[in-house]
Amino acid sequence: KAGVTQTPRYLIKTRGQQVTLSCSPISGHRSVSWYQQTPGQGLQFLFEYFSETQRNKGNFPGRFSGRQFSNSRSEMNVSTLELGDSALYLCASSPSKGNIQYFGAGTRLSVL
Amino acid sequence: GENVEQHPSTLSVQEGDSAVIKCTYSDSASNYFPWYKQELGKRPQLIIDIRSNVGEKKDQRIAVTLNKTAKHFSLHITETQPEDSAVYFCAASINQGGKLIFGQGTELSVKP
Numbered sequence: 001k002a003g004v005t006q007t008p009r010y011l012i013k014t015r016g017q018q019v020t021l022s023c024s025p026i027s028g029h030r031s032v033s034w035y036q037q038t039p040g041q042g043l044q045f046l047f048e049y050f051s052e053t054q055r056n057k058g059n060f061p062g063r064f065s066g067r068q069f070s071n072s073r074s075e076m077n078v079s080t081l082e083l084g085d086s087a088l089y090l091c092a093s094s095p096s097k098g099n100i101q102y103f104g105a106g107t108r109l110s111v112l
Numbered sequence: 113g114e115n116v117e118q119h120p121s122t123l124s125v126q127e128g129d130s131a132v133i134k135c136t137y138s139d140s141a142s143n144y145f146p147w148y149k150q151e152l153g154k155r156p157q158l159i160i161d162i163r164s165n166v167g168e169k170k171d172q173r174i175a176v177t178l179n180k181t182a183k184h185f186s187l188h189i190t191e192t193q194p195e196d197s198a199v200y201f202c203a204a205s206i207n208q209g210g211k212l213i214f215g216q217g218t219e220l221s222v223k224p
Binding site: 031033035042043044045048050055056058090092094100101102103104105106 | 146148154155156157158161201203210211212213214215216217
């Protein structure tokens, strides 16, 4: 079974631009969660989607948004990029709430 | 709000020694506590988890203990090996998934 796949692996953007990251969960998994990882703040929860609905949300500004498609693939979007948005963005999938989360390799975003 | 404190931030041990990492959570509703290992440049990998109805769980050289009264849980690694060197994260969740609140991480170094 293929693992969680995130694309692209690396991104370089400039301040003010927007970016879209993609996450394909393990086949059969319906829950996708997104996390931001930085050296200073560690791993912080962004949001979780289950059956195309946002089920949980972290404490990030509205510039961070996401969605989930009927095939459980998920995207997250960051608008009006700031230097502080530079981070590794990880997604994790699980069969449903109440199960282990499996992480993808992440997308490393650099904002210049 | 929800918070997980993890200590120590760095830990250096000799090969063969034991290592202990401790975490404290704030939300008494938390009932699922996974531990992840992240090697440099790699994705977080689940190494062990424990649910609130269990006080201790062991898997070969790794064990986790949970004290619900004190809202405290710990990871114990015995007979450490150089390949145990990595960053370890504890996390807490309500209803076993979806939204994981992570500790700040412990960088474990096992010296041969």
